[in-house]
Amino acid sequence: MAQSQQPTTRKAAIVGGNRIPFARSNTAYAQASNQDMLTATLDGLVARFGLQGESVGEVVAGAVLKHARDFNLTREAVLGSKLSATTPAYDVQQACGTGLEAAILVANKIALGQIESGIAGGVDTTSDAPLAVSDDLRRVLISLNNARTWQDRLKVLGRIRPGMIAPEIPRNAEPRTGLAMGDHAAITAEEWEIGREEQDELAARSHQLMAAAYDRGFFDDLVTPFLGLARDNNLRPDSSVEKLAKLRPVFGTGEGATMTAGNSTPLTDGASAVLLASDEWADAKGLPVLAHLVDAQTAAVDYVHGGEGLLMAPVYAVPVLLVRNGLALQDFDFYEIHEAFASTVLATTKAWEDPGYCKEKLGLDAPLGSIDRAKLNVNGSSLAAGHPFAATGGRIVAQLAKTLHEAGPGKRGLISICAAGGQGVVAILES
Amino acid sequence: MSDWYTTFANSGFGTTITRQLGLPRPAVLRRYEPGQPLLPGPAVVGSAGEGRLRNTVTAVLRDAGVTVQSPVTADGGTDGEKLAAVILDATGLTGPGDLAGAHGFLAPAIKRLRPSGRVLILAEPPSDAGSPAQAAARQAVDGLVRSVAKELLDGSTANAVYVPEGAEDSLAGPLRFFLSGRSAYVDGQLLTLSPADVPTREDDEKPLAGKVAVVTGAARGIGASIAQVMARDGAHVVAVDIPAAGDLLAEVANGIGGTAFQLDITADDAPQRLVEHLRERRAADGRQGVDVVVHNAGITRDKLLVNMDAVRWNSVMAVNLQAQLDITQALLDADVLEDDARIVCVSSQSGIAGNRGQTNYAASKAGVIGMVRAWAPRFAERGATINAVAPGFIVTEMTARMPVGTREIGSRINSLQQGGLPVDVAETIAWLSQPGSAGVNGQTVRVCGQSMLGA
Numbered sequence: 001m002a003q004s005q006q007p008t009t010r011k012a013a014i015v016g017g018n019r020i021p022f023a024r025s026n027t028a029y030a031q032a033s034n035q036d037m038l039t040a041t042l043d044g045l046v047a048r049f050g051l052q053g054e055s056v057g058e059v060v061a062g063a064v065l066k067h068a069r070d071f072n073l074t075r076e077a078v079l080g081s082k083l084s085a086t087t088p089a090y091d092v093q094q095a096c097g098t099g100l101e102a103a104i105l106v107a108n109k110i111a112l113g114q115i116e117s118g119i120a121g122g123v124d125t126t127s128d129a130p131l132a133v134s135d136d137l138r139r140v141l142i143s144l145n146n147a148r149t150w151q152d153r154l155k156v157l158g159r160i161r162p163g164m165i166a167p168e169i170p171r172n173a174e175p176r177t178g179l180a181m182g183d184h185a186a187i188t189a190e191e192w193e194i195g196r197e198e199q200d201e202l203a204a205r206s207h208q209l210m211a212a213a214y215d216r217g218f219f220d221d222l223v224t225p226f227l228g229l230a231r232d233n234n235l236r237p238d239s240s241v242e243k244l245a246k247l248r249p250v251f252g253t254g255e256g257a258t259m260t261a262g263n264s265t266p267l268t269d270g271a272s273a274v275l276l277a278s279d280e281w282a283d284a285k286g287l288p289v290l291a292h293l294v295d296a297q298t299a300a301v302d303y304v305h306g307g308e309g310l311l312m313a314p315v316y317a318v319p320v321l322l323v324r325n326g327l328a329l330q331d332f333d334f335y336e337i338h339e340a341f342a343s344t345v346l347a348t349t350k351a352w353e354d355p356g357y358c359k360e361k362l363g364l365d366a367p368l369g370s371i372d373r374a375k376l377n378v379n380g381s382s383l384a385a386g387h388p389f390a391a392t393g394g395r396i397v398a399q400l401a402k403t404l405h406e407a408g409p410g411k412r413g414l415i416s417i418c419a420a421g422g423q424g425v426v427a428i429l430e431s
Numbered sequence: 432m433s434d435w436y437t438t439f440a441n442s443g444f445g446t447t448i449t450r451q452l453g454l455p456r457p458a459v460l461r462r463y464e465p466g467q468p469l470l471p472g473p474a475v476v477g478s479a480g481e482g483r484l485r486n487t488v489t490a491v492l493r494d495a496g497v498t499v500q501s502p503v504t505a506d507g508g509t510d511g512e513k514l515a516a517v518i519l520d521a522t523g524l525t526g527p528g529d530l531a532g533a534h535g536f537l538a539p540a541i542k543r544l545r546p547s548g549r550v551l552i553l554a555e556p557p558s559d560a561g562s563p564a565q566a567a568a569r570q571a572v573d574g575l576v577r578s579v580a581k582e583l584l585d586g587s588t589a590n591a592v593y594v595p596e597g598a599e600d601s602l603a604g605p606l607r608f609f610l611s612g613r614s615a616y617v618d619g620q621l622l623t624l625s626p627a628d629v630p631t632r633e634d635d636e637k638p639l640a641g642k643v644a645v646v647t648g649a650a651r652g653i654g655a656s657i658a659q660v661m662a663r664d665g666a667h668v669v670a671v672d673i674p675a676a677g678d679l680l681a682e683v684a685n686g687i688g689g690t691a692f693q694l695d696i697t698a699d700d701a702p703q704r705l706v707e708h709l710r711e712r713r714a715a716d717g718r719q720g721v722d723v724v725v726h727n728a729g730i731t732r733d734k735l736l737v738n739m740d741a742v743r744w745n746s747v748m749a750v751n752l753q754a755q756l757d758i759t760q761a762l763l764d765a766d767v768l769e770d771d772a773r774i775v776c777v778s779s780q781s782g783i784a785g786n787r788g789q790t791n792y793a794a795s796k797a798g799v800i801g802m803v804r805a806w807a808p809r810f811a812e813r814g815a816t817i818n819a820v821a822p823g824f825i826v827t828e829m830t831a832r833m834p835v836g837t838r839e840i841g842s843r844i845n846s847l848q849q850g851g852l853p854v855d856v857a858e859t860i861a862w863l864s865q866p867g868s869a870g871v872n873g874q875t876v877r878v879c880g881q882s883m884l885g886a
Contacts (some may be wrong), residue, residue, distance in 0.1 A: 043681055043682075044677070044678070046685055047680070047681035047685050048681075048692075049683040050667075051685075053688070217695065224677040225677045225678045230677070287711075287712065289714070374759055
């Protein structure tokens, strides 16, 4: 492996995290807005670490589905929270990579000494989703607003046609292909010959591991209840391969369709936040350091014309990260591969094992090899918790940081998150 | 959760109605607020026999800016300025004959007592008496103070403090507590002091400044109030409650600048996790220790004994008693308790009087009283204390859900004719947590308005 080319900057510490339990769309949080959820999540973090009235360096968060009024979502959430009103904030959005990207942005500013502390987060609701009026109606309404006389206004109103009234509902589909993300994942699953049973196994394992983690109190300092929910309501502790095998496929077509509602993540509402800081800041506050964010990498693939799967970008990002840090894929104690779909995780690991793919697509002399499944998503992941798009990164960062901290000093973890638009965000944490 | 009846009885119309119908007329109690003087008026200090505490008492009062008046004699007038407190030094009692002096001092003085006044009798413990006659006289104080408490009107209270030989230095803190608004709902109680190294007097407004205090069951009710009062008095509060109550807990912590720690205290590894948490979170001055632990978390699972299943029995024991034992022991073993630590355990009136349908609860709460008594000598060796507080009828969300009749009767059968507030329990606990309470150890202080139950 190549020599580490890391510049000598300090590494940002992960002090801890907080999230609200994730809720399936239109259930417990049906009436909650993104701002409600993000504010509650920040307040839970403030309470956990005694940050009342504190001004942290920066709060960075975002949402994938966002109302126009939420143009300054994170700053508004900060103003509604117990943090000092002098805490700056900005929004980011990189689809499902938002939360991890936010953490990287905060960590980089800490690494450069531009800030001493920061909070990275994300929130999404598919229940309180922004409905838009059709483009035709929108143009009419803007003209109406600009009209000065009654006659003009009546004339403009006369342009409205019944067909314009139907609202535009945001869809979980790629704008350039019109395909749902699940349909894209199904194409990849078929290409990589990912079987139904291994997907169901991965899903059942995720539920079982997360339920066990809840039972042993692992999430006691990672989650704060919200609106009557104390655990993720997608979590099925009694999930099993047998039960999952009974579900009908919902993505893909024909005999080869393997992806069901059980081995795909559901639409979910929720929010998460992670507290990052310099070691000095944490020490001065008497707060622990769970892990450090060592390095991160993004990648994107051409899923429109390039023949690559929509969710395969992390496969490309990881080798770049490994080379830069002088590491092999096997040099990790824990792997957090976001379970957008069980098939995504399996296609990702299979791609790293494939010599032809690694050579042709990733330009590697040898395949990255396989990973020890026992080290993968050890406390459950998105199939169990659910996946409020922008909130998943924060959930994973805090969860992995705690896992590493529990395992003791010097442990290393890899995060891999796929995102819409053919993008991927990956990162290394170290305790 | 305000007491609608007390509000009504103190309104213009309500005063007329309650007087004419002979209904209870609960007073609005004098409760502590920061910046409040110790007493709203002068105090009178007298003795029965050759007491040894008058000078100590007078010094404490003068230091707090209280005007100290000379005793009024039995035939003296009842005119003159109304008194905020009447303090009798009965440490000089040698036999029943000396009690006449108590009567002679108290009777005219109490006639001049203001509303929310305080009667406090200082005596020596009957167990230390040199003769049967002396023991009789000292024990007589018990009946005297309890009866005075029942006779007092308008929110006034009477309590006694037994001060053994050598425990004179322990008196100042308890004296201030009983005279102040902090003891509003403590009535008819007898507290025994022990000799201790009492630190020099703390900041009156922030007696817990710089202290780290763990409060369990802090998400709501009495626990939330304890956390708030501790923070008001200067402590950094680590608010603990079950994970399912985490949102309320966060709200409490955020309201007082404390921290929230979600923990099921009955989990096997709970004591260890609390220890780790306290070690990881250092105080601002770098210390890793904890100064105050309030074992407040408690549950009820009521059922008549014959109908009670093991789950009800065991869960109540686990939360109310075993967790207090295990956590205290773990903190001792791990050496995270500061030498002069204060442990306060919440017991209950049910643990003293018993309660139908609460065999499990009453047993657990009585157990708490035994626990603090047994642990007290060991805590004393290091300058620490462990005490219990037994609340009576306290108006909370829980009592608000009781049927009106049961609630109204439950809240009136005490000398103050009203339920207490969570803050009354909290004030007592915060007082026991003060450095100046070093001489109060192994005691159970009832906060019950002199309830008729178990009195």
